Each structure stands twice: as C-alpha cells, then as structure tokens.
Amino acid sequence: MNQTEKGILLVSCPDTEGIVAAVSTFLFSNGANIVHSDQHSTDPVQGHFFMRIEFSHPNLLEKLPELEAAFAETASPFSMQWSITATSKKPRVAIFATKEDHCLQELIWRWQLGELHAEIALVISNHNHFRELAESAGIPFYHVPVTKDTKAEATAAHFSILEENRIDTVILARYMQIIPEQLIQRYQNEIINIHHSFLPAFIGGNPYQQAFDRGVKIIGATAHYVNEQLDEGPIIEQDITRITHRYNVTDLKRHGKDIERIVLYRAVKWHLEKRVIVHGNKTIVFQ
Incomplete structure (x- = not known):
C-alpha cells in the first residue's frame, strides 16, 4: 500500500529561463505533488536562482535513490546544485x-x-x-x-x-x-x-x-x-x-x-x- 510522504527539494543554479518549468515537470512526471514552492533570484540578468519546494510523493524514502538519479538528468543542463530530502528521516x-x-x-x-x-x-x-x-x-x-x-x-x-x-x-x-x-x-x-x-x-x-x-x-x-x-x-x-x-x-x-x-x-x-x-x-x- 502506498504511503504518501513529504519531501523537500533545494535548488541553486545560475539564473536562466525554464528552471521552474523543468523542475515542475519533473516532479509531476515522477508522481510528486507540489505542496509549497518558494524561489529567489539575485539578479534577473546575470544572477543566481534559488528554489525550495515541498512536495508529497508515494513511498518517497524507498524511492529516493531512483528519484535522485532521475533528477540529475534534469539538473545537469542548468548546472544545478541540489538536494532531495525525505522528511520522514530526521537528521x-x-x-x-x-x-x-x-x-x-x-x-x-x-x-x-x-x-x-x-x-x-x-x-x-x-x-x-x-x-x-x-x-x-x-x-x-x-x-x-x-x-x-x-x-x-x-x-x-x-x-x-x-x-x-x-x-x-x-x-x-x-x-x-x-x-x-x-x-x-x-x-x-x-x-x-x-x-x-x-x-x-x-x-x-x-x-x-x-x-x-x-x-x-x-x-x-x-x-x-x-x-x-x-x-x-x-x-x-x-x-x-x-x-x-x-x-x-x-x-x-x-x-x-x-x-x-x-x-x-x-x-x-x-x-x-x-x-x-x-x-x-x-x-x-x-x-
């Protein structure tokens, strides 16, 4: 039985067009539902882009390695530094x-x-x-x-x-x-x-x-x-x-x-x- 879990995606990369669309599409395509999204850009021309997304996903902790491997392909063209965390695992x-x-x-x-x-x-x-x-x-x-x-x-x-x-x-x-x-x-x-x-x-x-x-x-x-x-x-x-x-x-x-x-x-x-x-x-x- 699937158990919905909460995850957090952090993104940091050079600012350019298409980042939000690429991340949102990836999450949707991989069965995640965005619960909250926040973002910040330091400069619209030559700045840096930052994003924090809270999302829900069935059995996230179990599927996290698979999700990380898949997101690496989305992140690469944007030179992203990123992390995906399952909140069920406490630091x-x-x-x-x-x-x-x-x-x-x-x-x-x-x-x-x-x-x-x-x-x-x-x-x-x-x-x-x-x-x-x-x-x-x-x-x-x-x-x-x-x-x-x-x-x-x-x-x-x-x-x-x-x-x-x-x-x-x-x-x-x-x-x-x-x-x-x-x-x-x-x-x-x-x-x-x-x-x-x-x-x-x-x-x-x-x-x-x-x-x-x-x-x-x-x-x-x-x-x-x-x-x-x-x-x-x-x-x-x-x-x-x-x-x-x-x-x-x-x-x-x-x-x-x-x-x-x-x-x-x-x-x-x-x-x-x-x-x-x-x-x-x-x-x-x-x-």
Missing part, C-alpha cells in the same frame, strides 16, 4: 557545550516539545557540568577534555564519537573551543555556532566587554555556519535588543543570553527544515 544532531547552559537548555526543551525536526543523538562537552542535564532528557553525554596539549587527542575523540553515532549536524551551544579544520571540512555547512555579538561587530572573545567599552546602545547575537575563518562563516539568523547607559557588563550578558538562545534555536530549526541555502559567504533563508 541526527550532536550538541557541543562548555559551561553556559542557556542555549543547550533551549535546544533540549524545544526538542522535547517537538519543535526541532531532529534526533538529538548526543551532547559533548569539555567539562562534566551537563551530564545530568543531558542524561535526564535521555540523551547520551560524552566528556572530552580539551587542553592546549591534548587538542589532537580531543579532535580524534570527537571524530570517533560523531562517526560512530552517524551525526549529520553539529550545534555549538556556546562551546568555547576553536573547531579544528578537519572537523569543519568533514561537516561543511553542517556546523552551526552562536556568537554572542551582532557580527561582524566584536568578533572573537569577550564581546560583551567589547560592547560595554564601546558604549553601544544595542547588543545582539548571531547564528552562523562555521568555516575556517573565526566568526566569519555564512550568517543564518541575527537579533538585537536595546540597552542603556545604566547597564554594566553583567546586565549585558544577562539580556544577551535571551537573544542567544532564541537566535540559535531559529537557525537550527530552519537548517533542519532545509530552509537554508548557502551561496558563497551568504545564505538564502526561506521562511
């Missing part, structure tokens, strides 16, 4: 954290409410602080200490844990360690970080102190993909809140935590729902 997520718990708490809470389309497979920390928090939610916890002299060993341990648990996406929920290049390359555009600043302002460490010293009137947070340049990966989501001259650094941190947790949650949610396309060092976010 497996690993969360890295250090000592601040607000972002980790938010993600676990949203996951327990069913608001994150994922399976949180594990929590990793360079401290033991969050073992009880993770395990009380039924999430395996891994303690991997990181020091200046043990970074290579820690990286090897991270690789082993992530591979053994078939992790698709890594979330840095205020994980205060530099991610090694090998891990970034392995999980290209699949590592999401929350930076406690409205990037590109106050890159690096202690941004709240930097903001206080500068006398800013707003503070913010930025969720972005991690690349080889510190705090310079493609931005997914940002938000801000106003502050006054009466706020000290502690006040800034307290208000900033509220922004950090919701900005990271939004970015993770959109990523898991395949609403984000990375183009160069920018993102297209279909909401």
Whole structure:
C-alpha cells in the first residue's frame, strides 16, 4: 500500500529561463505533488536562482535513490546544485557545550516539545557540568577534555564519537573551543555556532566587554555556519535588543543570553527544515 510522504527539494543554479518549468515537470512526471514552492533570484540578468519546494510523493524514502538519479538528468543542463530530502528521516544532531547552559537548555526543551525536526543523538562537552542535564532528557553525554596539549587527542575523540553515532549536524551551544579544520571540512555547512555579538561587530572573545567599552546602545547575537575563518562563516539568523547607559557588563550578558538562545534555536530549526541555502559567504533563508 502506498504511503504518501513529504519531501523537500533545494535548488541553486545560475539564473536562466525554464528552471521552474523543468523542475515542475519533473516532479509531476515522477508522481510528486507540489505542496509549497518558494524561489529567489539575485539578479534577473546575470544572477543566481534559488528554489525550495515541498512536495508529497508515494513511498518517497524507498524511492529516493531512483528519484535522485532521475533528477540529475534534469539538473545537469542548468548546472544545478541540489538536494532531495525525505522528511520522514530526521537528521541526527550532536550538541557541543562548555559551561553556559542557556542555549543547550533551549535546544533540549524545544526538542522535547517537538519543535526541532531532529534526533538529538548526543551532547559533548569539555567539562562534566551537563551530564545530568543531558542524561535526564535521555540523551547520551560524552566528556572530552580539551587542553592546549591534548587538542589532537580531543579532535580524534570527537571524530570517533560523531562517526560512530552517524551525526549529520553539529550545534555549538556556546562551546568555547576553536573547531579544528578537519572537523569543519568533514561537516561543511553542517556546523552551526552562536556568537554572542551582532557580527561582524566584536568578533572573537569577550564581546560583551567589547560592547560595554564601546558604549553601544544595542547588543545582539548571531547564528552562523562555521568555516575556517573565526566568526566569519555564512550568517543564518541575527537579533538585537536595546540597552542603556545604566547597564554594566553583567546586565549585558544577562539580556544577551535571551537573544542567544532564541537566535540559535531559529537557525537550527530552519537548517533542519532545509530552509537554508548557502551561496558563497551568504545564505538564502526561506521562511
């Protein structure tokens, strides 16, 4: 008996005539029904075209390899970068954290409410602080200490844990360690970080102190993909809140935590729902 399943098709390619017609025809010809479609072009003359389509299809997960092989022929003449995802298969997520718990708490809470389309497979920390928090939610916890002299060993341990648990996406929920290049390359555009600043302002460490010293009137947070340049990966989501001259650094941190947790949650949610396309060092976010 056929079971209708939902799928998501993402397309990124040079803009030209006939893209929408070709994609729509392919889906119709292969038994899919378009439920929702969104698209964006950067420039009608020499720009780039982006599309996100939600569709239904009988037994999609079973037929996905066949559908992907067939779509490759449609995609080739347009030089498309594309992916087809069956939403019945939830991505497996690993969360890295250090000592601040607000972002980790938010993600676990949203996951327990069913608001994150994922399976949180594990929590990793360079401290033991969050073992009880993770395990009380039924999430395996891994303690991997990181020091200046043990970074290579820690990286090897991270690789082993992530591979053994078939992790698709890594979330840095205020994980205060530099991610090694090998891990970034392995999980290209699949590592999401929350930076406690409205990037590109106050890159690096202690941004709240930097903001206080500068006398800013707003503070913010930025969720972005991690690349080889510190705090310079493609931005997914940002938000801000106003502050006054009466706020000290502690006040800034307290208000900033509220922004950090919701900005990271939004970015993770959109990523898991395949609403984000990375183009160069920018993102297209279909909401």
